[in-house]
Amino acid sequence: MPTYDFNCKKCNENFTVQVSIKDKSNVNCPKCGSKEIQQRFTRVNLGGISGGNAGSSACSSGSCSTCSGC
Ligand SMILES: [Zn+2]
Numbered sequence: 001m002p003t004y005d006f007n008c009k010k011c012n013e014n015f016t017v018q019v020s021i022k023d024k025s026n027v028n029c030p031k032c033g034s035k036e037i038q039q040r041f042t043r044v045n046l047g048g049i050s051g052g053n054a055g056s057s058a059c060s061s062g063s064c065s066t067c068s069g070c
Contacts, residue, residue: 005040008032014040 003018008029017027028035 006037007040008034009036009038010034 001018001020003016004024004027005014005016006027006029007014008031011029011032011034013029013031015030017030019027024039027037029037
């Protein structure tokens, strides 16, 4: 069963629950019981991925003529 990280909008509690994807919308805050929670995406690193790949792949030929940043 996957685990999800949530943040409670009411009491700002961060918590992790192990729940099936179909029950994800039924999760309550364990601290205050609120359903006003939002999922946290702790592995959000889109900026790092796009930046790193753009630099390395663009210059694989050894020339910077095809990229504008390195
Ligand atoms: Zn709460």
